Amino acid sequence: xxxxxxxxxxxGFSGAGKGTVMKALLEKYPSQYALSxxxxxxxxxxxxxxxxxxxxxxxxEFQRMIEEDALIEYAGYVNHYYGTPRAYVESEMAAGRDVIxxxxxxxxxKVKEKFPEAVLLFIMPPTAEELKRRLVGRGTEDMATIEAxxxxxxxxxxxxxxxxxxxxxxxxxxxxxxxxxxxxxxHHRTGRNIEEIHKIREELKRFSKGE
Amino acid sequence: xxxxxxxxxxxGFSGAGKGTVMKALLEKYPSQYALSxxxxxxxxxxxxxxxxxxxxxxxxEFQRMIEEDALIEYAGYVNHYYGTPRAYVESEMAAGRDVIxxxxxxxxxKVKEKFPEAVLLFIMPPTAEELKRRLVGRGTEDMATIEAxxxxxxxxxxxxxxxxxxxxxxxxxxxxxxxxxxxxxxHHRTGRNIEEIHKIREELKRFSKGE
Numbered sequence: 477x478x479x480x481x482x483x484x485x486x487x488g489f490s491g492a493g494k495g496t497v498m499k500a501l502l503e504k505y506p507s508q509y510a511l512s513x514x515x516x517x518x519x520x521x522x523x524x525x526x527x528x529x530x531x532x533x534x535x536x537e538f539q540r541m542i543e544e545d546a547l548i549e550y551a552g553y554v555n556h557y558y559g560t561p562r563a564y565v566e567s568e569m570a571a572g573r574d575v576i577x578x579x580x581x582x583x584x585x586k587v588k589e590k591f592p593e594a595v596l597l598f599i600m601p602p603t604a605e606e607l608k609r610r611l612v613g614r615g616t617e618d619m620a621t622i623e624a625x626x627x628x629x630x631x632x633x634x635x636x637x638x639x640x641x642x643x644x645x646x647x648x649x650x651x652x653x654x655x656x657x658x659x660x661x662x663h664h665r666t667g668r669n670i671e672e673i674h675k676i677r678e679e680l681k682r683f684s685k686g687e
Numbered sequence: 688x689x690x691x692x693x694x695x696x697x698x699g700f701s702g703a704g705k706g707t708v709m710k711a712l713l714e715k716y717p718s719q720y721a722l723s724x725x726x727x728x729x730x731x732x733x734x735x736x737x738x739x740x741x742x743x744x745x746x747x748e749f750q751r752m753i754e755e756d757a758l759i760e761y762a763g764y765v766n767h768y769y770g771t772p773r774a775y776v777e778s779e780m781a782a783g784r785d786v787i788x789x790x791x792x793x794x795x796x797k798v799k800e801k802f803p804e805a806v807l808l809f810i811m812p813p814t815a816e817e818l819k820r821r822l823v824g825r826g827t828e829d830m831a832t833i834e835a836x837x838x839x840x841x842x843x844x845x846x847x848x849x850x851x852x853x854x855x856x857x858x859x860x861x862x863x864x865x866x867x868x869x870x871x872x873x874h875h876r877t878g879r880n881i882e883e884i885h886k887i888r889e890e891l892k893r894f895s896k897g898e
Binding site: 489598600603604605607608619623624626627629630633634636637638639640641642643654657658660661662664665666667669670672673676677679680681682683684685686 | 809811814815816818819830834835837838840841844845847848849850851852853854865868869871872873875876877878880881883884887888890891892893894895896897
């Protein structure tokens with residue numbers, strides 16, 4: 477089938493295990509997927525490496541990227557900007573890799589608007605109870621914070637229908653395989669194989685005339 | 688994910704190996720798939736069993752099925768009618784099995800119109816040359832007949848874009864797995880899991896209020 481990579485947006489509630497799933501997917505299929513690294517104007521936290529966690533930019537640099545259309549999407553959260561640099565995404569897709577953007581729903585919907593052929597995946601926990609259990613299990617947050625996170629998840633859930641696929645993260649290994657199979661299946665979509673269809677059609681026409 | 692079966696239409700050029708692929712898919716995953724058996728007004732050929740190859744109907748019986756809306760789709764080919772009985776399709780889908788209709792493009796498009804949530808799959812050979820080679824290799828037809836078949840394939844290829852997925856039948860085992868993975872992925876589509884989405888949304892809302 478076609479060799480061009482697919483733009484793939486992954487979102488999910490905090491606590492759904494999105495980061496772990498992405499890490500496992502990239503480790504298992506390093507030649508098929510590339511993870512987009514966001515640019516941000518916020519300062520690096522301890523241990524955050526340039527180009528790994530984020531590309532760290534000044535306000536001026538970020539502003540220039542916006543003006544030069546060098547970002548696929550960007551959004552402001554709490555005084556800082558976050559965005560997806562275009563160059564990396566495009567070069568990886570051209571090299572045949574599916575590029576994963578791990579972004580939130582606002583960004584996801586902007587990407588879908590600009591790139592209707594992008595695939596939007598939403599990772600969710602098996603149940604709301606399980607999500608609550610996982611958040612409580614971390615033992616790092618008080619009940620008010622956990623309830624705030626659940627309220628946030630509830631808000632995010634309002635946009636779930638706008639995603640293309642829902643994947644339940646119950647067992648890590650199974651979830652990784654499901655994501656991978658969805659992406660493989662997407663490569664078989666008719667709309668992603670128009671050139672190949674035209675080619676076989678032309679050949680059939682010639683052959684049927686005895687050429 | 689959701690338990691309701693999906694209506695799945697499979698088409699492909701004669702010589703693409705569609706029948707072999709379907710047989711292998713059903714043998715490998717007997718509990719997930721059910722093959723719809725068409726009704727027809729043509730007479731049974733030697734060895735064709737009622738309810739296996741076809742449900743054989745008189746013109747009057749077939750006409751009554753049309754009037755009673757007992758067929759999902761039907762079409763006339765060379766003096767005879769062929770159609771898909773509704774009852775079997777609906778009961779198998781309700782039992783959670785994906786029901787496969789192996790029909791031609793006209794029927795496929797009628798099904799998609801009535802059931803927009805149906806999945807349309809087109810099986811094609813790796814190349815037009817390979818299709819020609821397979822037809823010639825059968826050794827049962829003269830060149831004029833083979834060219835007529837290729838002309839027919841060329842006509843059918845005109846509608847390929849209307850299908851959802853293209854699957855290349857190069858190696859049987861790989862083709863069966865691709866079809867299966869596409870169907871598994873389709874079960875993860877947001878639109879097929881609306882109830883589950885509503886459920887988790889409601890639960891999250893309750894939990895975020897400390898309930």
